[in-house]
Amino acid sequence: MKAALLFGPRDLKIQTTAAPSPGADEVVVRTRVAGLCGTDYSIWSGERAIAYPRVLGHEFVGTVESVGPGVTRVRAGDRVVVEPNYSCGTCPLCREGNRNLCLARTAVGIDVDGCFAELTRVPARCCWPAPESVADEDLSLTEPLAVIVRAVGRAAVRAGERVAVVGGGALGLLALQVLRGRGARVLVVSRSARRFDLARALGAEAVHAAEGGALEPVAREFSGREGVDCVLETAGTPEAVDVALALVRPGGRVVLTGLQQEPTPVRFFGVVRREVTILGSMIYQDEFGEAMRLVAAGTVRTRPLVTHRFGLDELDRAFVVHREPTAIKVVVTTT
């Protein structure tokens, strides 16, 4: 089969490799559409170290090519969305339901080979039958959407609450829609105004370009009180935490989804004085099904976020374009 192997930072080669075959309780999936994200980029660029060679890619929709002994969840020919993380299932964290926190968790496309290839081997329990009426490309953002569904759940957002989303990228634009689906009123705060028309079209009531000015007045004006009830941080930059803390009201909640690689200085005086609740949210536990339902129901529109499409042979170019200002979501097709 054809696979894109990463041999080191920015050292990607399209090669013909042996096709994987499924073991017990495993499935081999033929990639149809795969999303490229910041995690893939950080590995491709060398910012995040992994064991080489590795096939990257973890956000994908495909067709079941073959199934191993004991698989009943899916059959060859089924169209599936893959949940690209699986835990050990036996440690105390897994047993109490915190499988996203399992210390022995396996991430497809990082710890084992991923979907920037024609075929990928995954445990059967990672395969979710795709809703028939929904196109591949619309489902290709299910994985990042599940991350957001969990973050919104962690924040326990209620209808009528005023919520700020920090970050205007793919995650921010998904968060905005999940929050609107819950009846929240949403302010999008981003470094650039580039996505503001799209944010408004997707339901943002207000938008603000954070250019170094004070954010407290913006949050007060939008909320009609001391700040917003809740902030969802999706930018993953060191400054984003400060931005979130400036927007939230006393007694409010801040949910962080970005995995900040750099340390971020935070004045905890204000966190204590204002009794702000800061929550981390790590990928997903049981949110995959809900993410697919939101897309199928049209509550979340993913298609407007797909700005670029590349073939597997053009993967290097896809990584470069991912960082260009015009890119929201870059997808790769192997057919």
Ligand SMILES: [Zn+2]
């Ligand atoms: Zn991703």
Ligand SMILES: [Zn+2]
């Ligand atoms: Zn575990």
